[in-house]
Amino acid sequence: MIREQAAQKTICAVGGGKGGTGKSFLAASLGIELGSRFGDVVIIDADFGGPNLHTLLAVRAGGRDLGGFFRNDVPRLEDILLETPHAGLKLIKGSESSLFAANLNHLKKLKLIRQIKNLPAKRVIVDLGTGSAYNALDLFVLGRPGILIITPEPTAVENCYYFLRSCAIRVLKLYGQFYKIPHLVDRLAADLENGSLALRGSLERLVSLDARYGPMLLSALRNFRPGLVVNKARNEKDALLGASVVDVARKYFLIELDLLATIPYDERVHWSLRKFVPFIREYPDCPVSHAIKKMAERLAPAGQNQAERPGALSVI
Amino acid sequence: MLLKKIEDLDFYDLLNLPLDASPQEVENAYLKALATYHDGALASYGVLAPQERRLILDKIEAAFSTLANPERRRDYDSRILPHRPEYRQRAYFRKSTVRLEILDASEEERFWDKVKSLLFLRKRRKDGRNAREITIRGEFGPEANGQYYGEYLKLVRENRGLTCEEIASTCNLSVALLEALEEENSSALPRGKDPSSLLLLYARSLGLNSENGRKTNRD
Numbered sequence: 038m039i040r041e042q043a044a045q046k047t048i049c050a051v052g053g054g055k056g057g058t059g060k061s062f063l064a065a066s067l068g069i070e071l072g073s074r075f076g077d078v079v080i081i082d083a084d085f086g087g088p089n090l091h092t093l094l095a096v097r098a099g100g101r102d103l104g105g106f107f108r109n110d111v112p113r114l115e116d117i118l119l120e121t122p123h124a125g126l127k128l129i130k131g132s133e134s135s136l137f138a139a140n141l142n143h144l145k146k147l148k149l150i151r152q153i154k155n156l157p158a159k160r161v162i163v164d165l166g167t168g169s170a171y172n173a174l175d176l177f178v179l180g181r182p183g184i185l186i187i188t189p190e191p192t193a194v195e196n197c198y199y200f201l202r203s204c205a206i207r208v209l210k211l212y213g214q215f216y217k218i219p220h221l222v223d224r225l226a227a228d229l230e231n232g233s234l235a236l237r238g239s240l241e242r243l244v245s246l247d248a249r250y251g252p253m254l255l256s257a258l259r260n261f262r263p264g265l266v267v268n269k270a271r272n273e274k275d276a277l278l279g280a281s282v283v284d285v286a287r288k289y290f291l292i293e294l295d296l297l298a299t300i301p302y303d304e305r306v307h308w309s310l311r312k313f314v315p316f317i318r319e320y321p322d323c324p325v326s327h328a329i330k331k332m333a334e335r336l337a338p339a340g341q342n343q344a345e346r347p348g349a350l351s352v353i
Numbered sequence: 354m355l356l357k358k359i360e361d362l363d364f365y366d367l368l369n370l371p372l373d374a375s376p377q378e379v380e381n382a383y384l385k386a387l388a389t390y391h392d393g394a395l396a397s398y399g400v401l402a403p404q405e406r407r408l409i410l411d412k413i414e415a416a417f418s419t420l421a422n423p424e425r426r427r428d429y430d431s432r433i434l435p436h437r438p439e440y441r442q443r444a445y446f447r448k449s450t451v452r453l454e455i456l457d458a459s460e461e462e463r464f465w466d467k468v469k470s471l472l473f474l475r476k477r478r479k480d481g482r483n484a485r486e487i488t489i490r491g492e493f494g495p496e497a498n499g500q501y502y503g504e505y506l507k508l509v510r511e512n513r514g515l516t517c518e519e520i521a522s523t524c525n526l527s528v529a530l531l532e533a534l535e536e537e538n539s540s541a542l543p544r545g546k547d548p549s550s551l552l553l554l555y556a557r558s559l560g561l562n563s564e565n566g567r568k569t570n571r572d
Contacts, residue, residue, distance in 0.1 A: 284369060284389055
């Protein structure tokens, strides 16, 4: 079933294809910053394969986690909310029985998505795992915005485009089901299998093929507007990468990305991790923390993203 | 709603520029586009086939040569404006081309740009940040950085199919010096010479106009 998403909640999903780009670091830092400044934040560790957000937030292992929710030991997501040492921030810990959670079935995923939307919090941050499996894609698409994080390396950039392409197909499939034109989206997916990485060529063919539904799917894709963060930028040339990726995504994938932040590289992030101290707390005045704080300000107003795009659809 | 092909995008859409972009903005957008799509660029890695890359690079070159020349730009604007969404007639009495005049009003803007850039530099010097902390401004071009990067000038030269020898003959700099500038190898530059003025000389020989290209050393 598809329906319009409730307007009072900001759900940020932090994801991206490649590991080691700093997804959990960014999610934890954003959670701490939003929690301390605006309060009422829940952060969910949805890295089903290897959850470790609790370590970044200095919360002890053990206790209630998503595993209990998936096994139906606890009926509601809010029953497994854990307090953190950080003001205004609560945590839903990832499952420690990772094999079971990593292979989550469709119904349990839908239950999770439904309950994330009904969580009693104004701001929800979902930290996703690596890869472009349906679980990660659906949770990313749920985000308003979904935040894609890359580093200035060819592997990360390439994975980012694969991830964007998979998300776009997922979004189009949802709309295809809604408008009862799944054959059109299947044809697009088949066309992409044999073509280049870029979406544009296939979409051009789709629009010329079906003058009625092709443009409709194109508009649907324009509603998908993820954010982009470039992490570990070492110099000013790296800082230009974000704007360049936005341009490539616009021209060749027809996806409009919002460049949310460029976070400079800082060796001290590593040492903060080793000390189990959140970086944004240890060095609140360094450029990394400033970039994250600025980004938090942009994301803070609950409901703003939905208001900009009233037609946005999502899976329930 | 039709989906335009990349080769059918107009020059403003191609370089992500507004219709009233100043010459400096055109130049910055051109360098930025080259940095995005040149062979080996990180941002377009894995996305473009070689012929697609050549197509867009040629188109970027054509866009710059048109938009950087006021006369050609005026001709081009008069051809594309009727097709731009901003200029579609909404009511019979409101059709206007008044924004074209912005091209003629850029002198005053340039003056204020210079004043702002001077103020900005002073502020930066007072700042005294820890050298280890990289500040990322996310801006581009001589306007933001104070000077050209040798790497970008190399991109422009290569994209136009020019050799260092050809450039050397037009700007009276030696080939070795041009190569050192392109590699940003400051140890190979002659002592006492300001690298930014050499870079500016190189940039001008490529037709990059830039009033704003002078200023200080990068670090």
